[in-house]
Amino acid sequence: MLKRKGKLKKNVAVIISVLMMFVMGTPAGTVYAASTLRSTYGKTLSNSGAAVNYSQLNNSSTLSAIKNQYNSITMENEMKPDAILGYAPTLLSVSDAKAKGYYIPSGYTESTVPTLNFNTMDAVLKICYNNGLKLRAHTLVWHAQTPDWFFRTNYSSSGSYVSQSVMYARMEMYIKTLMNHVYLGSYGSVVYAWDVVNEYLHAQTSGWSKIYGSNLGTQAEYVKRAFQYAYDCLSYFGLTNSVSLFYNDYNEYMIPDQIISLIKYINSGNKLCSGVGMQSHLSTSYPSVALYKTALQKFANAGLEMQITELDVGNTSDSSQASYVYDLLSAILSVKKAGGKITGITWWGLYDSVSWRSSNKPLLFSGLNSPKTSYYSALQAYTNAGY
Known part of the structure; x- marks a missing residue:
C-alpha cells in the first residue's frame, strides 16, 4: 500500500507541477519554449518520430510543425505492400521488368512480374531529403494490406495459391526491387530502418499462411528468408552498420519471450535482424508501466536494438494520460540510461483527431500546434531523467 501511495503522490506531483505553471501566470509552453520532442528525445535516442501521410507532408504548415517536433517520420500507409503493388496487378514481361531495374532472382521461373508503383514513395523520400527528415520504412512483409492476387498463379485473383518455392522468388523480387x-x-x-516483417506472431489468415502454413511458432522459414533478402540488399550497398532491420509487433509486452525466440531463430547463423519494433498501442488502464518495462528490459538483456514504433496512449482524461506518459517515458529512459539500445520513439499520428484511435485521444497534441498536458509531462520526464 505504501508503494501505491508513493506512486500516486508522484503522479499527482507531475500534474500539479505542470498546472501550477498556468496558475502562477507562466504557461507551460513558455517554460519549455526551447524544448521539443526533437531537441530532447531526438537528441538522446537519435530518432524522434511521428506517423504521417503524404498529404500532410505536402502541406507547408503541417510540414513545418513536423520538422519542429520530429527528425523522423513513418508513412502510415504509403509504403505498405498494397500501396506499392496496387489493388489490381499491371503485369510486365520479365525482360521489361529487368529493363526497368527490377531485381529478378535466379529462381524466378514466371514470365511476368507485377508493376511496382514507387511514385508516392519517391516523392516522400525527396521531401524528407530536402527537409532534414529521416524515414522508417514500414513495412515489407505483412499479413494485412497485401493483395491476395500477389500469392496466386499468374498474379490472378482467380488463380490457385502458388508453391512455396514460387512465393520465395516473388518475395525476393519484391523486397530487393523495392x-x-x-x-x-x-x-x-x-532511410535508416526497415520493418522487414510486421506482426507475424499475431498473423491472421493470409496468403502467407495459405502457402507456408499456420501456427509455425518462432521458427518460420519465410520470416527468416525475408530478413535474409533485406540484409542482402544492405550488404550490397555497404549499409549493414548504418541501417537497422526490425521485427515489428503489437502487444509486445505480452509476448517478449516469443519475440526474442523468433529473432534468435532469424539470427541463427548470421545476424540479420537488428532488433524489435515495439508498436506500443497502449492505454492508461493497460498495460501497467511495470509490465511494459519488464518486456523492455528483456529485450535489452537479449542485446536487441529497440525502437518504439507506433506509440499512442488511450485514456479517459488528460490528467490520467499525462501521468501515464510521464511514467512510461521515465521507464524507457531509465532502461536507456542503464545501457539498453533504444534508438527511437515514434508517435502514431500528429494529433488526436487524425489518429486511428481518435475517440481515445491517444496523442500528445489535441491539434497540430496544440500540446496537451501529456506533452509537457513527456518533456518533464526527460528533464527528470537527468538528460
Missing part, C-alpha cells in the same frame, strides 16, 4: 530502388535513388540516405 530496397534497390530506394538506395539507388538520390534520396535513399534518409
Whole structure:
C-alpha cells in the first residue's frame, strides 16, 4: 500500500507541477519554449518520430510543425505492400521488368512480374531529403494490406495459391526491387530502418499462411528468408552498420519471450535482424508501466536494438494520460540510461483527431500546434531523467 501511495503522490506531483505553471501566470509552453520532442528525445535516442501521410507532408504548415517536433517520420500507409503493388496487378514481361531495374532472382521461373508503383514513395523520400527528415520504412512483409492476387498463379485473383518455392522468388523480387530502388535513388540516405516483417506472431489468415502454413511458432522459414533478402540488399550497398532491420509487433509486452525466440531463430547463423519494433498501442488502464518495462528490459538483456514504433496512449482524461506518459517515458529512459539500445520513439499520428484511435485521444497534441498536458509531462520526464 505504501508503494501505491508513493506512486500516486508522484503522479499527482507531475500534474500539479505542470498546472501550477498556468496558475502562477507562466504557461507551460513558455517554460519549455526551447524544448521539443526533437531537441530532447531526438537528441538522446537519435530518432524522434511521428506517423504521417503524404498529404500532410505536402502541406507547408503541417510540414513545418513536423520538422519542429520530429527528425523522423513513418508513412502510415504509403509504403505498405498494397500501396506499392496496387489493388489490381499491371503485369510486365520479365525482360521489361529487368529493363526497368527490377531485381529478378535466379529462381524466378514466371514470365511476368507485377508493376511496382514507387511514385508516392519517391516523392516522400525527396521531401524528407530536402527537409532534414529521416524515414522508417514500414513495412515489407505483412499479413494485412497485401493483395491476395500477389500469392496466386499468374498474379490472378482467380488463380490457385502458388508453391512455396514460387512465393520465395516473388518475395525476393519484391523486397530487393523495392530496397534497390530506394538506395539507388538520390534520396535513399534518409532511410535508416526497415520493418522487414510486421506482426507475424499475431498473423491472421493470409496468403502467407495459405502457402507456408499456420501456427509455425518462432521458427518460420519465410520470416527468416525475408530478413535474409533485406540484409542482402544492405550488404550490397555497404549499409549493414548504418541501417537497422526490425521485427515489428503489437502487444509486445505480452509476448517478449516469443519475440526474442523468433529473432534468435532469424539470427541463427548470421545476424540479420537488428532488433524489435515495439508498436506500443497502449492505454492508461493497460498495460501497467511495470509490465511494459519488464518486456523492455528483456529485450535489452537479449542485446536487441529497440525502437518504439507506433506509440499512442488511450485514456479517459488528460490528467490520467499525462501521468501515464510521464511514467512510461521515465521507464524507457531509465532502461536507456542503464545501457539498453533504444534508438527511437515514434508517435502514431500528429494529433488526436487524425489518429486511428481518435475517440481515445491517444496523442500528445489535441491539434497540430496544440500540446496537451501529456506533452509537457513527456518533456518533464526527460528533464527528470537527468538528460
